[in-house]
Amino acid sequence: xxxxxxxxxxxxxxxxxxxxxxxxxxxxxxxxxxxxxxxxxxxxxxxxxxxxxxxxxxxxxxxxxxxxxxxxxxxxxxxxxxxxxxxxxxxxxxxxxxxxxxxxxxxxxxxxxxxxxxxxxxxxxxxxxxxxxxxxxxxxxxxxxxxxxxxxxxxxxxxxxxxxxxxxxxxxxxxxxxxxxxxxxxxxxxxxxx
Amino acid sequence: xxxxxxxxxxxxxxxxxxxxxxxxxxxxxxxxxxxxxxxxxxxxxxxxxxxxxxxxxxxxxxxxxxxxxxxxxxxxxxxxxxxxxxxxxxxxxxxxxxxxxxxxxxxxxxxxxxxxxxxxxxxxxxxxxxxxxxxxxxxxxxxxxxxxxxxxxxxxxxxxxxxxxxxxxxxxxxxxxxxxxxxxxxxxxxxxxxxxxxxxxxxxxxxxxxxxxxxxxxxxxxxxxxxxxxxxxxxxxxxxxxxxxxxxxxxxxxxxxxxxxxxxxxxxxxxxxxxxxxxxxxxxxxxxxxxxxxxxxxxxxxxxxxxxxxxxxxxxxxxxxxxxxxxxxxxxxxxxxxxxxxxxxxxxxxxxxxxxxxxxxxxxxxxxxxxxxxxxxxxxxxxxxxxxxxxxxxxxxxxxxxxxxxxxxxxxxxxxxxxxxxxxxxxxxxxxxxxxxxxxxxxxxxxxxxxxxxxxxxxxxxxxxxxxxxxxxxxxxxxxxxxxxxxxxxxxxxxxxxxxxxxxxxxxxxxxxxxxxxxxxxxxxxxxxxxxxxxxxxxxxxxxxxxxxxxxxxxxxxxxxxxxxxxxxxxxxxxxxxxxxxxxxxxxxxxxxxxxxxxx
Numbered sequence: 001x002x003x004x005x006x007x008x009x010x011x012x013x014x015x016x017x018x019x020x021x022x023x024x025x026x027x028x029x030x031x032x033x034x035x036x037x038x039x040x041x042x043x044x045x046x047x048x049x050x051x052x053x054x055x056x057x058x059x060x061x062x063x064x065x066x067x068x069x070x071x072x073x074x075x076x077x078x079x080x081x082x083x084x085x086x087x088x089x090x091x092x093x094x095x096x097x098x099x100x101x102x103x104x105x106x107x108x109x110x111x112x113x114x115x116x117x118x119x120x121x122x123x124x125x126x127x128x129x130x131x132x133x134x135x136x137x138x139x140x141x142x143x144x145x146x147x148x149x150x151x152x153x154x155x156x157x158x159x160x161x162x163x164x165x166x167x168x169x170x171x172x173x174x175x176x177x178x179x180x181x182x183x184x185x186x187x188x189x190x191x192x193x194x
Numbered sequence: 195x196x197x198x199x200x201x202x203x204x205x206x207x208x209x210x211x212x213x214x215x216x217x218x219x220x221x222x223x224x225x226x227x228x229x230x231x232x233x234x235x236x237x238x239x240x241x242x243x244x245x246x247x248x249x250x251x252x253x254x255x256x257x258x259x260x261x262x263x264x265x266x267x268x269x270x271x272x273x274x275x276x277x278x279x280x281x282x283x284x285x286x287x288x289x290x291x292x293x294x295x296x297x298x299x300x301x302x303x304x305x306x307x308x309x310x311x312x313x314x315x316x317x318x319x320x321x322x323x324x325x326x327x328x329x330x331x332x333x334x335x336x337x338x339x340x341x342x343x344x345x346x347x348x349x350x351x352x353x354x355x356x357x358x359x360x361x362x363x364x365x366x367x368x369x370x371x372x373x374x375x376x377x378x379x380x381x382x383x384x385x386x387x388x389x390x391x392x393x394x395x396x397x398x399x400x401x402x403x404x405x406x407x408x409x410x411x412x413x414x415x416x417x418x419x420x421x422x423x424x425x426x427x428x429x430x431x432x433x434x435x436x437x438x439x440x441x442x443x444x445x446x447x448x449x450x451x452x453x454x455x456x457x458x459x460x461x462x463x464x465x466x467x468x469x470x471x472x473x474x475x476x477x478x479x480x481x482x483x484x485x486x487x488x489x490x491x492x493x494x495x496x497x498x499x500x501x502x503x504x505x506x507x508x509x510x511x512x513x514x515x516x517x518x519x520x521x522x523x524x525x526x527x528x529x530x531x532x533x534x535x536x537x538x539x540x541x542x543x544x545x546x547x548x549x550x551x552x553x554x555x556x557x558x559x560x561x562x563x564x565x566x567x568x569x570x571x572x573x574x575x576x577x578x579x580x581x582x583x584x585x586x587x588x589x590x591x592x593x594x595x596x597x598x599x600x601x602x603x604x605x606x607x608x609x610x611x612x613x614x615x616x617x618x619x620x621x622x623x624x625x626x627x628x629x630x631x632x633x634x635x636x637x638x639x640x641x642x643x644x645x646x647x648x649x650x651x652x653x654x655x656x657x658x659x660x661x662x663x664x665x666x667x668x669x670x671x672x673x674x675x676x677x678x679x680x681x682x683x684x685x686x687x688x689x690x691x692x693x694x695x696x697x698x699x700x701x702x703x704x705x706x707x708x709x710x711x712x713x714x715x716x717x718x719x720x721x722x723x724x725x726x727x728x729x730x731x732x733x734x735x736x737x738x739x740x741x742x743x744x745x746x747x748x749x750x751x752x753x754x755x756x757x758x759x760x761x762x763x764x765x766x767x768x769x770x771x772x773x774x775x776x777x778x779x780x781x782x783x784x785x786x787x788x789x790x791x792x793x794x
Contacts, residue, residue: 003248015369020330024445039388052404086587090792117540123555125558174559
């Protein structure tokens with residue numbers, strides 16, 4: 001038995017040092033050297049100060065901004081330290097009610113727009129931090145944002161196009177629009193004198 | 195299904211098959227008995243480790259000694275991970291000043307990570323210090339995967355050796371799995387993930403101002419930090435101004451890499467691979483999906499080489515794909531069809547060039563339907579359990595498929611090592627059934643399958659089934675079990691069935707609405723995870739011990755060839771029949787009932 005205890009204890013200790021200390025330190029060193037921007041959270045800076053992350057969604061409810069995916073993190077939406085989805089089952093009446101409320105909120109902010117709402121704009125994301133919406137969800141909101149801001153739809157559509165990414169390598173994932181980048185660009189387009 | 199759905203699934207399978215052959219050949223060299231260019235290269239580091247540990251690398255272990263070493267090493271691992279969580283508040287690398295984890299949760303998590311399950315009752319970003327994540331959880335991501343590979347290699351030696359006493363040396367197999375396979379691949383994958391935006395640092399969390407401030411209902415807490423409740427028992431809230439957002443940080447990429455590669459699945463953050471800092475782009479998602487099947491696939495190739503007939507390995511891999519591909523297509527189609535409950539509303543869920551459409555509840559925009567559904571199938575076919583979409587919100591049939599893939603015993607690729615030794619147990623059962631049909635003593639890979647082997651294989655096949663069925667029955671009969679349910683009706687039962695299936699097959703994913711961080715659930719699932727992992731592994735080692743001692747039986751006209759389409763079909767049928775007969779009644783009460791009631 002003793003001939004097994006010593007190897008078990010020491011090998012556990014040594015492999016812990018190798019995989020639990022040396023490995024993450026080497027990975028951190030390499031990451032900070034080669035990809036510092038990504039490794040530190042892909043922060044967006046304005047005037048040298050971080051104003052958010054490209055990767056992490058923020059909550060928008062003002063009609064002048066594009067709204068992102070609904071987030072059900074608690075206690076506030078898009079809570080960076082409490083990620084997660086609704087976990088509502090497909091047959092749960094609470095899910096249908098939530099979707100109805102979101103449709104009503106979108107329509108209240110944009111009276112007269114009776115088009116069906118793109119599904120990603122009324123269903124909660126898995127992380128509660130989804131930074132992106134589908135191009136369909138962006139198009140749905142262009143007229144509203146343009147009207148509230150007093151911009152032409154073409155101007156807003158151009159900003160949407162700039163914040164849109166296609167499928168990666170042409171195949172992977174889905175086309176998507178980064179909501180925070182788009183809203184920052186909208187604000188910037190109006191403060192810098194249009 | 196859309197054309198792009200098919201393209202994404204197809205591309206994944208092609209790239210996977212291109213990668214498993216070279217890695218499998220490499221791993222056959224790593225575990226070869228004769229020194230070769232691979233083991234000579236790392237031999238110096240190995241020898242230093244062995245000297246420090248008092249290990250004689252050339253010592254051959256019988257199956258009992260091998261099993262004892264494996265069990266002792268893993269039980270020690272449980273104790274270390276438990277202790278780390280209980281004292282993390284006094285240790286360094288805890289910038290958010292997290293306190294000690296509760297005893298039942300810490301024990302559950304310790305068993306969970308050591309058994310390669312990575313069921314998570316806690317939320318990483320608000321519970322675990324960087325030190326606990328790195329030196330406790332991530333270390334077990336490596337060591338539980340290495341244990342799985344070691345046990346598999348020993349089982350394969352049972353078939354490949356003739357009239358032998360030993361089945362290898364656990365310490366050497368464990369060390370080589372870690373140093374030659376898991377570490378270099380993890381570092382490579384970690385860097386690929388960082389390039390896409392997975393965080394890797396030791397900084398405290400970052401506060402950023404939000405672009406649009408708003409108000410929200412903040413729960414009121416008393417001086418001790420407990421929530422205050424009003425007369426009706428509801429938590430009291432006060433309006434609060436939302437002006438900043440806290441971004442979580444930490445050494446995530448290094449842990450996420452091994453979490454996928456070792457089919458562990460435990461997320462650095464609560465949302466797991468749905469979290470944009472854990473899986474930021476479709477490409478990182480593709481890498482993570484490849485990492486899950488990479489080693490389980492390569493082990494089939496390694497197996498073929500080690501038993502001296504590569505066709506045997508490809509036959510097993512083909513069996514896995516034969517079950518995996520149709521179920522994946524079913525899952526994608528179910529999610530793309532969307533949630534019928536929303537059909538009457540003013541919602542556009544049609545797939546087009548501008549949106550994925552379908553059932554987007556619980557899914558991320560960047561992954562849409564194809565990349566989320568494929569991930570769900572892969573993570574449950576393998577015993578990974580990482581998620582990039584919330585399985586609780588899958589459509590009834592879309593949720594049935596991951597649950598059933600888990601219940602099939604985690605042998606469709608399965609866990610690293612454990613998937614293939616589970617499948618070999620099914621193969622032994624398969625040749626036995628074929629032998630019964632023609633009245634011959636069954637053989638597999640030149641070894642006679644006799645009563646002892648059949649007992650061990652049956653144990654390995656039936657133990658997880660029994661745990662699922664009994665554990666679910668216990669949970670639904672006790673108030674403490676039912677108390678965790680989040681969704682009403684049949685779906686609530688599905689949450690319980692999924693949780694017990696996940697723990698009893700060492701998967702680790704969940705229908706996450708279930709409130710499982712309670713003493714009842716932590717204890718029940720802790721027991722299931724432990725029993726599913728170690729008794730099963732020991733049964734397979736016992737089988738390996740008796741097989742290794744046997745003589746080689748030359749092939750004859752009466753031998754059932756085990757590399758042919760006939761055998762592949764037979765093996766797939768055995769897996770499906772056992773899984774269907776055992777679980778259809780339970781599935782009928784959960785996802786099937788929900789499907790029938792959802793207005794189709």
